[in-house]
Amino acid sequence: MKRFLLPLLIFASLVIFLAIGLRLNPKEIPSPLIGKQVPAFQLTQLHEPEKMISSADMAGQVWLLNIWGSWCVSCREEHPYLMDLFKLNAVPIVGLNYKDGRQDGIDWLRQFGDPYKVSAFDHDGRVGIDFGVYGVPETFVIDKLGVIRYKHIGPLTPEVITGKLLPLIKELNRG
Amino acid sequence: MDKFSMNQLVLSFLLVVTPLLVNAEEATSTAPDPVLDKRVLAIAEELRCLVCQNQTIADSDAALAVDLRKQVREKLAQGMSDRDVTEFMVERYGDFVLYRPPVKTTTWLLWFGPFLFLAGGLLVLGRALKRRAHTAPTAFLSEAERRRVATLLGTITESKENT
Numbered sequence: 001m002k003r004f005l006l007p008l009l010i011f012a013s014l015v016i017f018l019a020i021g022l023r024l025n026p027k028e029i030p031s032p033l034i035g036k037q038v039p040a041f042q043l044t045q046l047h048e049p050e051k052m053i054s055s056a057d058m059a060g061q062v063w064l065l066n067i068w069g070s071w072c073v074s075c076r077e078e079h080p081y082l083m084d085l086f087k088l089n090a091v092p093i094v095g096l097n098y099k100d101g102r103q104d105g106i107d108w109l110r111q112f113g114d115p116y117k118v119s120a121f122d123h124d125g126r127v128g129i130d131f132g133v134y135g136v137p138e139t140f141v142i143d144k145l146g147v148i149r150y151k152h153i154g155p156l157t158p159e160v161i162t163g164k165l166l167p168l169i170k171e172l173n174r175g
Numbered sequence: 176m177d178k179f180s181m182n183q184l185v186l187s188f189l190l191v192v193t194p195l196l197v198n199a200e201e202a203t204s205t206a207p208d209p210v211l212d213k214r215v216l217a218i219a220e221e222l223r224c225l226v227c228q229n230q231t232i233a234d235s236d237a238a239l240a241v242d243l244r245k246q247v248r249e250k251l252a253q254g255m256s257d258r259d260v261t262e263f264m265v266e267r268y269g270d271f272v273l274y275r276p277p278v279k280t281t282t283w284l285l286w287f288g289p290f291l292f293l294a295g296g297l298l299v300l301g302r303a304l305k306r307r308a309h310t311a312p313t314a315f316l317s318e319a320e321r322r323r324v325a326t327l328l329g330t331i332t333e334s335k336e337n338t
Contacts, residue, residue, distance in 0.1 A: 006299070026228060032269040039267075099238065125242050132267040134225035134239055 031132055031151040038065075038146045039130035046097050046105050046119035053094070053120045055146065062172045064093045064165070065140040066116070067133050069100045070108035075137045078155035079112050085161055086115030091169045095119035098128045098136055141165060143172045208252075215248045218260055222247075223274045231274050 033039070042054040066082065068075045086093060095116035097105040102121055109119070122128055131140070141150040150168055152160055216233055222243065224235035232240040232247075243264070250260045264272050276282045316324065 029225065029269060029271050032266060126246070129242065129246055130267060132269070134268070 027135060028153050029134070031148075033132055033140075033148045034151060036148060038140070038142050038148055039127070041120070041122075041127040041130065043120040043122055043127060046095070046102065046109075046121045049102070049121070053118050058092070058094060058142070059146055060144055062091055062144055062169055063142050064091050064169075065096060065131075065142060066093055067096045067098050067128060067131070067136050067138045069098050069136055070104040071100060072136045074155045076112070078137055078157070079115075081156050081158055081161060082115045083113050084158075085156075085165075090166060092117040096127065096131075097121050098133060099123070099125045139165075141168055141172070144175070211248065211251060214251055214257060215244065218247050218251075218257055219244055221261065221274050222264055223272050225268060225272065 038055050040055050042052055045051045045053050064085075082093065085091070093116050095118070097119045099122070102123070105119065105121070109116075120127070125133070131138070135153050137155055139152045139156055140148050143149050149172065150164065152164070156165075219233035220231050222232045224230045224232045224237055224240040224243075226237040226239050227235050230240075232243045234240075247260055247264075250263060251257075255263070261273070270277055270279075276285055278286055
């Protein structure tokens with residue numbers, strides 16, 4: 001009976017490793033920016049190129065930064081949920097129009113709706129790199145002091161919005 | 176046609192056509208700089224493309240890889256050291272952007288695990304072999320059995336001789 005103990009233990013540990021490992025999503029890379037100050041940026045506004053929008057403009061409030069592009073198919077998926085969030089008026093949403101054509105971005109918003117307080121136009125994607133963007137859409141939750149508190153990679157879903165974002169926003173607003 | 180020599184014609188043709196052949200993408204510095212390019216390549220081969228995660232940004236054709244290569248080149252041209260450029264990327268994308276995982280306490284298992292498994296396997300093998308050597312039977316057959324075999328074989332050879 002003792003002979004079976006060692007192979008059994010090895011098998012059990014293998015099962016545990018597989019149970020954890022196979023459920024991890026390699027596309028969800030933990031962001032090193034969580035807990036750090038939002039990367040400073042200053043870009044033209046999408047709709048009004050003569051005006052600028054910078055990270056400092058949003059200081060003092062809890063806000064969301066949503067990275068999107070008219071070329072991005074997954075962004076279409078999350079867009080209705082973003083519109084719902086916008087209608088809730090729970091938090092200002094700033095858009096970062098990433099690697100897009102200005103007119104394409106404007107047209108896309110006109111066609112599908114604009115949930116953004118303002119969209120920053122990041123044509124060459126440099127600001128995106130500062131945010132560690134690799135899989136659009138991505139959404140950041142930033143607190144009143146400008147610290148990034150949460151990053152969601154991929155399209156938002158109602159579960160994420162109600163389960164993760166809204167509670168966090170409520171908590172950050174209380175502080 | 177004598178007014179224009181052949182050379183002039185060819186030259187004007189080239190002057191007109193060459194700008195049309197230039198790639199329309201914006202470049203940071205078009206001057207070829209082999210030293211800089213080598214440094215860019217060296218760093219690019221140590222950074223992972225986060226879109227196609229099994230490739231380096233040197234190999235990958237993803238838009239992000241192209242952008243990151245451009246950033247590396249720019250930062251190097253601005254005078255950043257190789258280490259600082261790598262640090263720049265890790266600050267934004269985390270340790271995963273390094274193609275070779277750093278050796279930290281959190282990655283010890285990753286780096287040394289295979290050797291641990293090898294050592295463990297050899298241990299088990301060693302023990303199993305030793306055990307087998309100790310429990311080897313001294314005789315294959317008992318005395319009585321051996322005599323029986325001899326008689327049986329003897330019988331067979333006897334009968335063979337008779338035929």
